[in-house]
Amino acid sequence: MRSLVSLWFTPLCLATLHAQDQAIEVCGRPTSPVIAANSIGPVVLGEPVANVLAQCHGIFVAPVTSPDFPSDDTLLGLAINAGHGLLGVVYRDSTVVRIVIHDPAFHTGDSVHVGTVFARLRRSGLRVRLRHGFLWATGPGRCSPRFLLGAFDPRLVQSDTVLSPAQVPDTVPVSALWISSCHQ
Numbered sequence: 001m002r003s004l005v006s007l008w009f010t011p012l013c014l015a016t017l018h019a020q021d022q023a024i025e026v027c028g029r030p031t032s033p034v035i036a037a038n039s040i041g042p043v044v045l046g047e048p049v050a051n052v053l054a055q056c057h058g059i060f061v062a063p064v065t066s067p068d069f070p071s072d073d074t075l076l077g078l079a080i081n082a083g084h085g086l087l088g089v090v091y092r093d094s095t096v097v098r099i100v101i102h103d104p105a106f107h108t109g110d111s112v113h114v115g116t117v118f119a120r121l122r123r124s125g126l127r128v129r130l131r132h133g134f135l136w137a138t139g140p141g142r143c144s145p146r147f148l149l150g151a152f153d154p155r156l157v158q159s160d161t162v163l164s165p166a167q168v169p170d171t172v173p174v175s176a177l178w179i180s181s182c183h184q
Contacts, residue, residue, distance in 0.1 A: 024105050026087065027056035027080060033106050035145060035179060040087060040099055040106065043080070045181055049091040056080050098180040101145075108145060112174065118149060119170035128163040135168070143182035150175030 023030035031041030038045040042055045080087045088100030107113035112120060125140025135149040149172045
């Protein structure tokens with residue numbers, strides 16, 4: 001069985017992109033596939049994790065090592081069956097601090113989803129950073145969502161480096177989307 005960490009940082013092809021108006025079930029509730037700024041259905045940033053546990057069944061808890069936090073014992077992740085794949089919920093001090101999306105059925109308002117190639121993310125002000133071996137892209141003026149990019153060779157640059165978007169090949173796919181608070 002693969003660990004939750006490997007699932008969170010490996011592209012998953014578990015579903016096809018749904019029509020924008022088709023609801024997806026999250027924790028037994030119909031949920032829009034459009035990712036909100038601070039939530040996906042009943043999973044909301046800043047909420048007590050007890051609320052998520054009370055609403056969602058069929059979840060498991062596993063320790064998570066995150067590129068943003070050096071200690072692997074300060075975060076736990078919940079994998080929630082969203083009807084297609086996994087929706088990760090990361091919490092610290094009993095509060096939801098991040099939602100990790102690997103299901104391509106969920107997308108931003110401009111239809112960016114898991115599997116979207118980097119060429120679609122290119123725009124003025126895009127920030128790209130290699131940190132702890134993971135390549136991230138963040139849109140201009142936004143801290144969230146962050147896009148984890150897959151299939152990039154981290155040996156090309158040093159860790160914790162800001163890159164020019166021109167250094168990233170157009171064909172590199174988005175392997176996960178992260179919704180987190182701006183102070184994360």
